Amino acid sequence: MPANKVKVITVFNFPYGFNDLVSLDLNSSKFEKxxxxxxRMDFIYPSSVIVLAAYTISMATKDITVEVxxxxxxxxxxxxxxxGFxxxxxxxxxTNFNISNYNSTNSLIPIVRLEKERLHEYIQFIKKEINNYSTGKDLSAIEICISEIINNIYDHSNGRAFCFAQYYKKKSEFVFSAYDFGIGIINQVKNFLKDPTPKEPIEYLKWAMTLGNTSHSTQHxxxxxxxxxxxxxxxxxxxLTIYANNTRYTSKENTHKFSNNPINHFEGTLIEIKISIDNLPNLELEHIEFDF
Structure with a gap:
């Protein structure tokens, strides 16, 4: 294959290390490979896994040979x-395909491509898996957050949504990432509001974060x-971290920050939560079952 038909892209940790990959215009690309x-990547987080998977699949569907x-x-x-990447x-x-034979001793929830009709089944699977690490903790916050994230993803997705999660035992930290490869929250809100004078992108994200505002919401x-x-x-x-088009939102310890997305030309929306299991409340005694 001629050298000018091959493009080498270096990818390292998300978000900063994904600029070259995300900036590539696949629709007008002349590269065959x-x-x-x-x-340069010595550790890979759930957010990196799902964005890498989404772009790998997108390139392959455009008849571009991809080598990792x-x-x-x-x-x-x-x-x-x-x-099973x-x-x-x-x-x-x-077609949508998900890993069924999954023997990892490290990962909590395998990488999946969401199908809306299987949403309830997927959430039940998540609840079952995270209970393996409950150690007497109330996991309702995790269940609620993942359910809300998935429903929000479907409000803005064009059918190419990916999820992946990891439980880090040493830190007792649960990380869940969901990536919508659709038009993204910013463009969805912009299209819905139809402002005669367009706002700054961050203002559209703030609008989406305001209680009661929705551009296209399920009854859930x-x-x-x-x-x-x-x-x-x-x-x-x-x-909580949200990457939505060219904006970013972070929420930690009751501190909220809106800023520009460090990734240029980012498509869609990525939502990631990090939850310390140790910080979750203990289950009330009547919710703990004994087998003796």
Missing amino acids: IVIDLS YYPRPNEVKEYLVEI RQFCMNNLD NAGKGLDNIVSQLNSNNSE
């Missing part, structure tokens, strides 16, 4: 093999989804 170089390159065996390669990407080109959240997530996380000093 794109090599994603992970040589590792200079040598390392923990990132072993991790991606363990979670290659299998997931290769089988999602023409009716405009309360994002606000509900913030309320749940603030109650136990956990963290």
Whole structure:
């Protein structure tokens, strides 16, 4: 293959390390092969996994050969093999496919491509899995947040939504990321409001974060989804980050910050929560079952 038909893109930790990948115009790309170089990545988070999967699948569906390159065996390669990353990407080109045989001892919830009709089943699966790590903790905040995130994703998704989660045992931290490869919250709100004088992108995200505001909501959240997530996380000093088009929102320890997205030309919306299991309240005694 001629060298001018091959593009090498170096990717490292999200968000800053994804600029070159996200900035690539796949619709007008003349490259026949794109090599994603992970040589600078020494650790991979759920947000990196789902964005990498979404773009790998998107490139492959445009008849671009994709090679994920590792200079040598390392923990990132072993991790991606363990979670079935290659299998997931290769089988999602023409139809939705999710990993069913999943034997990872590290990951809590496998990478999935959401199907709205299986939303209830997916949430029940999540609830079952996170109970393995409950250790007497009340996990209702996790259940509520994931449910709200998934419903919010479907409000703005065009059918290409990805989810992945990880439980870090040493830190007792649960991280859940969901990525909507659709038009994103900013464009969705902008199209809904139809302002004669367009606002700054951050103002549209603030509008979406305001209780009661919704551009297209299911009966499940009716405009309360994002606000509900913030309320749940603030109650136990956990963290929420939203990347929406060219804006970013972070909420941690009751501190809220709107800023520009450090990734240029970011498509869609990525929502990530980080919850310290140790900060969750204990289950009340009547909710704990004994088998003796």
